[in-house]
Amino acid sequence: MLLVCASCASVVADGRGGFVVTKQGLTGASDPGELRRAVLIEASLYCSSLRRDLHITGLTESRPPYVAGTSPRVEVTFECLPGR
Template sequence: MKKIKLASLMLVAGCASNSGIIPIGKDTYMVSRQAATGFSGSGTLKAEAFQEASAHCAKQGKSLQVVSTQEAQPPFLLGNYPKAEVQFMCLTDGDAELARPKLKPKAEVSVEVKNAY
């Protein structure tokens, strides 16, 4: 019985994933983190992704410029586990695109309003 419990625990623990740094364009990258289960909550997933992104840029002697972030939304079940994704650029100081991030939540619904007059 202990072997079955241990094997089950190992299967659950093995499901957590980290994409590593993935190039998605010129000087632009993506990194993601996903929890092993829906029971763990999102916790520090986004912070860990930011740390990995920052370290990647620092290794190149460049500065981190966040492009966008995204997190999985509850309910966390049936494979929809807590996940954080960060898209970013590594830019040299003085680059015109290097500025304070202006992150805004994306609207899930857009409404077009036509002038009735």
């Protein structure tokens, strides 16, 4: 039986054995630091739910200016590796 993190609904398999979590702010005034923390926490919780260690393979953040309906966006790519 496979148990996964119930609060990690936005974790998506990347098709190469890894995973992706993306968060986007509601407005241009959203705090990119909060979005970064949120994706990293979600990735960590997901790997923990599999009893594996988080290995971050990439982190991208959109850059200002945020105009005409755009807002901060953060994406983390990661793997869940066997524990040591």
